[in-house]
Amino acid sequence: MVAAEATKNIATKSIVQLKGVDFYYGDFKALEDINLEIRQNTVTALIGPSGCGKSTVLRLMNRMHEVMGKTRVEGEVLLDGKDIYAADVDVVGLRSRVGEIFQKPNPFPKSIYDNVAYGPRIQGRKSSDELDGIVERALTQAALWKEVKNKLKTSAMELSGGQQQRLCIARTLAVEPEIILMDEPCSALDPVATQQIEDTMDSLKKNYTIIIVTHNMQQAARVSEYTGFMLIQETGEPGRLVEYGPTSKIFTMPDRKETENYITGRFG
Amino acid sequence: MRTAQKIKESIIGKVILACGVLSIAVVVLIFAFLTRDALSLFSTYSPIDFITGQNWYPISEPPVFGILPLVLGSMLVTVIAIVIAIPLGIGTAIYIAEIAPGWLKEILKPLMEIVAAIPSVVLAFIGLTLLAPFIQDLLNLNTGLTALTGGIMLAFMALPTIVSIAEDAINAVPRSYREGSLAMGATRWQTTGRVVVPAAMSGISASVMLGIGRAIGETMVVLMVTGNAAVMPTSVDSALKPVRTLTGTIAQEMGETVFGSSHYFALFAVGLVLFVITFAVNWIADLILYRYRESE
Numbered sequence: 014m015v016a017a018e019a020t021k022n023i024a025t026k027s028i029v030q031l032k033g034v035d036f037y038y039g040d041f042k043a044l045e046d047i048n049l050e051i052r053q054n055t056v057t058a059l060i061g062p063s064g065c066g067k068s069t070v071l072r073l074m075n076r077m078h079e080v081m082g083k084t085r086v087e088g089e090v091l092l093d094g095k096d097i098y099a100a101d102v103d104v105v106g107l108r109s110r111v112g113e114i115f116q117k118p119n120p121f122p123k124s125i126y127d128n129v130a131y132g133p134r135i136q137g138r139k140s141s142d143e144l145d146g147i148v149e150r151a152l153t154q155a156a157l158w159k160e161v162k163n164k165l166k167t168s169a170m171e172l173s174g175g176q177q178q179r180l181c182i183a184r185t186l187a188v189e190p191e192i193i194l195m196d197e198p199c200s201a202l203d204p205v206a207t208q209q210i211e212d213t214m215d216s217l218k219k220n221y222t223i224i225i226v227t228h229n230m231q232q233a234a235r236v237s238e239y240t241g242f243m244l245i246q247e248t249g250e251p252g253r254l255v256e257y258g259p260t261s262k263i264f265t266m267p268d269r270k271e272t273e274n275y276i277t278g279r280f281g
Numbered sequence: 282m283r284t285a286q287k288i289k290e291s292i293i294g295k296v297i298l299a300c301g302v303l304s305i306a307v308v309v310l311i312f313a314f315l316t317r318d319a320l321s322l323f324s325t326y327s328p329i330d331f332i333t334g335q336n337w338y339p340i341s342e343p344p345v346f347g348i349l350p351l352v353l354g355s356m357l358v359t360v361i362a363i364v365i366a367i368p369l370g371i372g373t374a375i376y377i378a379e380i381a382p383g384w385l386k387e388i389l390k391p392l393m394e395i396v397a398a399i400p401s402v403v404l405a406f407i408g409l410t411l412l413a414p415f416i417q418d419l420l421n422l423n424t425g426l427t428a429l430t431g432g433i434m435l436a437f438m439a440l441p442t443i444v445s446i447a448e449d450a451i452n453a454v455p456r457s458y459r460e461g462s463l464a465m466g467a468t469r470w471q472t473t474g475r476v477v478v479p480a481a482m483s484g485i486s487a488s489v490m491l492g493i494g495r496a497i498g499e500t501m502v503v504l505m506v507t508g509n510a511a512v513m514p515t516s517v518d519s520a521l522k523p524v525r526t527l528t529g530t531i532a533q534e535m536g537e538t539v540f541g542s543s544h545y546f547a548l549f550a551v552g553l554v555l556f557v558i559t560f561a562v563n564w565i566a567d568l569i570l571y572r573y574r575e576s577e
Contacts, residue, residue: 080460115461115464135475
C-alpha cells in the first residue's frame with residue numbers, strides 16, 4: 014500500500030529543495046552536502062541515529078536555527094524555487110508558510126481557543142466570527158474539535174499530552190502554512206496518542222506537505238512516502254544524508270549498506 | 282566514637298532549633314509589644330477617631346491623633362512611586378531578560394543590585410540636594426520637598442526589587458513558548474508581548490507587590506524629602522505639596538515624646554497600622570508567588 018501511494022505521488026511537484034547545503038554551529042560543521050527534494054502533499058521522514066543532524070535539516074527550512082545563536086548556512090534552500098536565505102526574504106513571512114511542531118507539546122499557558130487564535134490574531138485578524146471559524150476548522154483538521162468543543166475557554170495546560178500535541182498542530186494549521194515540520198512529535202506520547210497523531214498526519218497531507226523527524230523506524234514506515242537516512246560517520250564529523258528515496262525502497266532494498274544495517278537494527 | 286558523634290549531631294540540631302525559635306520569638310514579641318502599647322492608647326482615645334480623624338495635633342491640649350492625613354500621605358507617595366516604578370521596572374526587566382546582549386546583561390544585573398545596596402539616607406541626601414531643587418525650579422513651586430519628590434525617590438528604591446524578581450520570572454518562561462510563537466511567524470515583539478510577558482505575569486505582579494512593600498515601609502527618604510506637613514492631601518495638586526507619611530511621623534516624633542504619654546502610645550498605634558499594611562502587601566505578594574510556582 015505504501016508502495017502504491019509512493020508511485021501515485023511520484024508525479025507531484027517538488028516544493029522544497031536543498032542543494033549542496035553545508036551547515037555550521039559556530040565553527041563546528043554539523044551538516045555537509047545535503048541534497049534533498051521534498052515533494053508537495055507527501056509525508057517525508059528523516060531517520061537516523063541521535064545527533065546526526067535530522068532536526069537541524071528540519072530547522073533549515075524555517076530558519077528556526079537562527080533563534081539558537083551563531084549559525085551559518087552554505088548552499089541553497091529553495092521554497093517554491095526561491096532561496097529562503099536570500100537577503101530580501103522576510104523570516105516572519107517564511108515561518109507562517111513553514112510551520113513547526115516540536116518534540117514536546119508546547120501550548121501557551123492560555124485557553125484552548127486563544128492558543129489556536131494566536132496565529133490569526135498576530136496576523137491582524139480580529140473579527141470574532143472569523144476567528145471562531147478558523148479555530149473550529151483548525152481543531153477539526155487536527156482531530157481535536159470533538160474533544161474540546163465544549164471547553165474552548167479552559168486552559169490548554171489541562172489537556173493530556175496527546176491532546177496538547179494535536180492542539181499545537183491546530184495552532185499551526187490556523188495560520189495555513191504550506192509545509193509542516195514535525196520534530197519527533199510523538200516522542201513524549203503514549204501509543205494511543207501516537208496513533209491519533211499519525212492518523213491526523215495522514216488526513217493532513219491532502220492539503221499540506223509534512224516533513225517528520227523520527228527515531229521510530231516503524232513510524233517512518235507507517236506514515237511516510239519518502240524517507241531520508243542520515244548518519245555521522247564518526248564523532249566530530251558532519252552529518253550526511255546517506256540515502257533518500259521512496260519509503261518502500263529504503264525499507265525493503267536500500268542501496269547502501271549503512272542504511273540496511275540501521276533499518277535492520279544492527280546499530281543506532 | 283559512635284556516641285561522641287551522636288552527641289555532636291544532637292548538639293548541632295539543638296543549636297539550629299534554638300536559632301529558629303529565637304528569631305520567631307523575637308518577631309512574636311515585637312508584635313505583642315507593638316499591640317500592647319498601641320492598645321493602651323485606645324483605652325483613652327477612640328480608635329474610630331484615630332483611624333478617621335483628619336487632624337494630627339499630637340502636642341495640642343487635648344492632643345488630637347487623627348492618622349487619616351498620614352495614611353493618605355503614605356498612600357499618595359506610594360502611588361506616585363508605583364506609577365513610576367511599574368513601567369520602568371517591568372520595561373527594564375524585559376530589556377535585560379529579552380533584548381540585552383549577554384555582556385550587557387552581566388553588567389546590568391549586578392548594577393541593579395548595587396542600587397539596592399545604596400543606603401537609603403544617601404539616596405535621600407541626593408533627593409534633598411539634587412531632585413528637590415530641580416523639581417522646585419521646574420514646576421515653579423514654593424518648596425521642592427513634595428509628595429512627588431518622595432515618590433520619585435521611592436520609585437528609584439523599589440526598582441531593584443521589581444527588576445530583579447520580574448527578570449527572574451521572565452527568564453523562567455520556558456524557551457519552548459518562545460520557539461512555538463516564533464515558529465508560527467510571530468515577530469520578536471509579538472512573542473514578548475503576547476506570550477512571554479503574560480506567561481510571567483504572576484511573577485511580575487509579585488515583584489510589583491514586593492516593590493510596593495518596600496516603598497510603604499521606607500522611612501529615611503520620605504522623612505527627608507516629602508516636607509513632613511501633616512495636611513490632608515485632598516486635591517490633585519497635593520502631589521506637588523509637602524505631605525507626611527506614617528513612617529516619617531514615627532521617626533520624627535518618637536525622640537520627643539514623654540515615655541508612657543498618650544502621644545507615645547499613639548506613635549505605637551501608627552506603627553501597628555504600618556505593620557498591618559506592610560504585612561498585608563507582603564502576604565498578597567507571597568500568595569501570588571505561590572500560585573505562580575504551583576502553576577509551573
